[in-house]
Amino acid sequence: MDTICVQQCTAKFNADFSLDAITWNIEPGQCWVILGANGSGKSALGALLAGEGEIQSGSLTGLPGRVSIVSLEAQAKLIQAERDKDDSDITDVVFAGTLVEEMLEESCVDPALLAKLVQRFNLTPLLTRSFRHLSTGETRKLMLVQALASHPELLILDEPFEGLDVRAVEILRECLVEQNRSTALLLILNRFDEIPDFVTHMALLHQGALVQQIAANDPPAVAQLAQLLHLQTSDIRIPEMETDVNVAALAPDQPLVEIRNARIAYGDNLVFEHLNWRIEPGQHWQLSGPNGSGKTCLLNLITGDNPQCYNNDIFVFGYQRGQGESIWDIKQHIGYVSSGLQWDYRVSVSVLNVILSGFYDSIGLYQTASDRQQEIARQWLGLLGMSQRAGASFQQLSFGDQRLLLIARAMVKHPPLLILDEPCLGLDDMNRQLVLALIEKVCAETDTTVVYVNHHATDRIEGIDHYLALDQRS
C-alpha cells in the first residue's frame, strides 16, 4: 500500500452536507481513530475513503485496491438490499431470504480465514439461518467477519463495537491487533473510552472539517481532545406533558405488564419459552442478554408488534391481549425506541413532525397537532439543540441525530411505559451522556416506568433496580 494522500479535498454527500477542505495523510501500518459529534461528518470521512461522495475540489490519491468498510449505513444498505430481494408483495411467494452462509461465501476471498473467523465469532450456529432473522448484533458480527476475511489493505470500521456483546467486543479487539500489522486501520468511534490502545493517531472532525490531528502517544493533546468532546449535562429540564389528554388513566394497583409462560418460535427455531415477567408501575427495569437472545422479540410482545402476542398469555395496561383491544389502545401507553424503529421510519417528514408523531404513535404524522403539542415538541427540539432544524427533512439527518429525535418522540407524551431498546446505539459521547441523563431524569421526576435494554455495562442508570437477563438461545 502507498500513502493515502487527501489534499484540500472538498466532497459533497448531499444537498446539506459536505466535507470541507480535508488535508490528511494515512501511512501504511498506521491506525487512526476519528472522533466527532453526531453530524460532524466522521462517518462521511470514512465513506469518502470507501469511494462515496462527490469530490468537488482537491484530490484523493493512493487509495489501495482492497478497501473494506463496516458501518451502520452499510448495515442499513445490506438490510435494504435483502429487503429489495423480497418481492412477495407482487409475486405472492413469501421470500425465505438469503442464508448467512450464502452471504459469507458470496464475498469470500480466503475460505480458510473465513472459517476461522466464523468459529471465533461463534457464528457457526447461525450459518443456516436466514440473514433477515439475525438480530442487529448478529448482523454486525457477520459484516465484521466478511470485512476481516477479505484481506483489506485499508479497513474502515465505523462504530465497530456498537451493538456487540462484551465477548464479541473482546474478540474483535484481538482480531484488530493481529490485523494491524499488515493493514491501515481507520476506526470511527463515538466513545472516547472505547479507543483501543493500539491506535497510533487521533483526529477530530467538526462540521465537516478536520480540526485536530494528534499522535496517540502525546498525553496532553489526548486529554484536550477528550475535553473537547465532553458536554456539560447538568442543566437539563424535561419538557412538560400535555395535560388535557383523553387517554384513560391506568389503575395504579395493576401491573403495567404481566407475561406468563411466554414462548416464541419461528418454525422449529425456538427463541425462548417459559418466560415470565411482571412490570409494576414505577419499577424501572434493565433487560440484557447476548445478541440473538430474544430481547427485541420480548419487547415486541408488549408493544404488539410481534404477531405471536396473540398466542401468548399477555396482560398489558389493563387489557388481556386478544380480547378485542386494538394495537392503538396498547401503543398509547408506550413510548418506544429501537434500531428497528429507526429503519422503519422511512417516510418523508420534517424534524418537528417526527417529535409530534409521538403523540399519535405513528410513523409520519397524519393528524393536526394542537398548539400545545407543537409548543412541547419545540421545547424538545430546544433540549436537543435542534431548534434551527425544525423544518429540515428527517431523512437528511445523520444517524445519531435521527436517533436523538426518536428518543424525544418516545418521551414526548410522558408514557406510562418507556421502552428504550439500546437507545444509545450510534450516539457520540456527548449525546450519549445527554440521553442517559434524560433517562435518569425521567426515572426520577416523572411517572414513567422505564425498560432499558443495553450491552454496555458502563451505561448504568441511576434509578434502575430491576434486572432481567435472557440466555443465549439453544
Add this chain to the structure above:
Amino acid sequence: MANYFNTLSLREQLAQLGKCEFMDPAAFSDGVSVLKGKKLVVIGCGSQGLNQGLNLRDSGLDVSYTLRDSAIKEQRQSWKNATDNGFTVGTYAELIPTADLVLNLTPDKQHTAVVTEVVPLMKKNACLAYSHGFNIVEEGMQIRDDITVIMVAPKCPGTEVREEYKRGFGVPTLIAVHEKNDPQGQGLAIAKAYAAGTGGHKAGVLMSSFIAEVKSDLMGEQTILCGMLQTGSLLCFDKMVAQGIAPGYASKLVQYGWETVTEALKYGGVTNMLDRLSNPAKIKAFDLAAELKDIMRPLYHKHMDDIMSGAFSSGMMQDWANDDVSLLGWRKETGESAFENATNTDEEIKEQEYFDHGILMVAMVKAGVELAYETMTAAGIKAESAYYESLHETPLIANTIARKKLFEMNSTISDTAEYGCYLYNHACLPLLADFMAGMNTDVIGHGLSLQDTGVDNQRLIEVNAALRSHSVEIIGQTLRGYMSAMKKIV
C-alpha cells in the same frame, strides 16, 4: 349466469355507474364497533387475505382463516402465512358456519367456484365481502337472499395495506353494498367497520357501487395502467435501438423511466410531471400528447364500450374456459420481446435525466391518463373513481415494471388486467406505427439539444393553463388534499 350489469335498465345502469363519493371522516367515528365480537373468516391467505387479516386483528377483531383442503393438507404457502402469524386455520366445513362475516380474498378467477361452495355453508343473515366486484357484476353470481353482500377494496397491493396500517395510516379504499343483497340494510355499516379495521378510513374512503368499481377498474387497468405502459415500453425501446442508442441504455431508461416520471405524477398530478421538464421540452411533450390522444381516442372508446357491453369479460371467460390459450401465448410473446431481454447498462441515469431524455414517455403517460379519465367520465363514471383508476394507480404499475420489467409485471397483476393489457397492446402497436416513424432521439433517448432553450411566452402560458385546468388535475388536487391533511401524500 348472466352479466348482472346487462340485466339492469339504462336508468339503473347510469345510477350505479355514477355512484362514487368521498366519505366524510366523521362517518367512521364508530370505528370497528359494528364488528366487535363478531366472527370474521377470511377465505384465502394471499396478498390481500393475509395483510387485511393482520390489520383487522390488530384493530381488535376476531379473525380466522379458511383454506381449501389441499392448501391445508399440503401446508402450502397460504397455510404457512396464516399459521406463522398465529391465526387459526380450518376447513370450509369447520369455519364458514361459524362466521358472521366471510371475506372472500381468493383470486377473481376462482370466485364462482369458491362462492358456490361456500355460500351453502354460511349461516342465515351472515355477510359476504369481496375486494373486487368482477364475480358479481360480470359473472352475475347470485347469492342467497338472506346474505348481505358488500365490497371493501383497498386501492393498493396487500403489503402496502399492512405497511401503512403499521405506520398509523392506511390506504385509500373503496366500499360498496350490493343493493340486491342488503336484506337488513346493514351492508353499509358493516362495510364501514371493515374499512376502518384495515385502516382505510384514515387515508380516505370512497362510497361507490359494485358496478362503478368493476367497470372503472377494468378500464383503468387495461388502458393507461398496464396497456399504455406495456405498449410505450416496447415502442420507446425499439425506437431508441433503431436510432443507434445502446440497447443497455434504452432498456434502463424505459424500465426505470416510468417509475421516475410517475413519481412526480403521484405528488402533483400531470401538471407536476410536465413541470419537471424544461420549458421547450414541456411544450414538446404537451404537443405530442395532444397528437397521441387524437390517434388513440377511438381505441379508448372501444375498450370502454366492450367493458360496458360485457364483450370484454365474455371474451376473456372464453379464454379461461379454453385453458388460457390466448393469454399464455401473449405472455410468452412478451417474454420474448427485445426490451424484455436487453441487459441494462451499469451507467447511472440521474433522476432528472429520465425526464429530459424521456419526453415521449411523459407524453404517453399524460395522453393515457387523460384519455382513460375522459373516456370513463364520459361513460357516466364519476370523476373520483376515474381518478383512482387512472392517475392514482399508474405509479404502482410503474413501480412493478421498474422492479420486474413487463413479463413479471403481467404475471403478477390480476388475470383480468393482464388479458386486457394484451388486447390493448395488440391494437395500439399498429395504431401508433406512423406516429412513431416520425419520432427521433430528441424526444426519446437524447433529449432536446441545448440550442432549443427559447420559448414563446404566449405559447407557454397557454400550455400551463391547459395543463392546470384539466378536470383530472382539479379532482386530483382535491383528493390528494383529503389524503394529506398533513404532509403525507397518496
